[in-house]
Amino acid sequence: MCDESQNDRQMREIWQGQPTEGVRMSVEQIQASAGSFQRNIQWRNAREYVAAIAVVVFFGWEYSRTPDLPARIGFGLMIAGMFYMVWVLLSRGSGRPLPEDAGRSSFIEFQRSELVRQRDLLRGVWRWYLGPLIPGLAVLLATSFNHAIQAGHAFPVVFVALFGVLVAAVFVGIAMLNGKAARKLQRQIDELDEAGR
């Protein structure tokens, strides 16, 4: 017992007695850094949405150059779906700075709320990610299918049908992967709950 407490003391002395560099930032520098740090986070978040913006630009361009009304409706629905998706990501997505009340929560509380947020995003992937794209895609596919039939050639009809099946398969695959990731997060949440009990 005496050995153990002596060892404890020595370990703490070693840990606490280690040389440190010292905090090199002044209070003024920390305050100034807080502003630029926030800008860095906003810039990092903006980069995450570049792909979505590129898709919106593409569909916007297609929308403007097609005279076909059903196709324009399809492109418009796709743009609306993308905007909704980006809005959900912006309001509930990743890359959020640490909340200012982080000192009110223990690690388990803090981590749990983060995991629950991420799990709910993954679970709701049909609602905010895949679902909003379906109406636009369905209209565009139906329009393409209709055009292919009117042209009277079998190959384009088969091509459009196969494309539809491929899109459906990709959507189901994305949903399954997200479901798997959500279940993994749920296991981590359960572990935290157990540790807090």
Add this chain to the structure above:
Amino acid sequence: MPDVERSHGTNFADVLTTYGAALERLAFAYEADPETRRDLLQEILIALWKSLKGFDNRCSLRTWIYRVAHNTAASHVSRQLRMRRQIFVALEDLPEPSDSREGEDAAAHRDAVARLYELVHQLKTLDRQVMVAYLEGMDAVETSEITGLSARNVATKIHRIKHVLAQRFREGGRDVR
């Protein structure tokens, strides 16, 4: 007192003086790479600066500071984990020391610190927090407040930490220094 020095009733310069070294050790416990560690420390200090306006004396200032620091560092680890795919283990799953002579070679204080960090860096976040709190001399109640672990779980983990440290640093009854 100028505004910049006083963060919402708490003198931030005093916070830096009192807890600066401990926060550096905490950053060291989460990040081995020196450059990234400086960034992490900066991130912790900024988070502290911003958070102190919400400090309401419902817990001690020390608990508040460690909560913010650990929560910031844990977010940092999550980000790094996504990039590096590093694997962390629980205290119970730490591998046995591979060479019993290692203790003899770790006589110097510097080596002991390096080995402590080697150990800490392998741990999962919660276990790492308990280990850091233990080494900083915090009691079980404060460790429980910072981590959110139940008192029973903190006691179990501290027991395990003592065992691991004794096993690794007092091989054959020899002292670490």
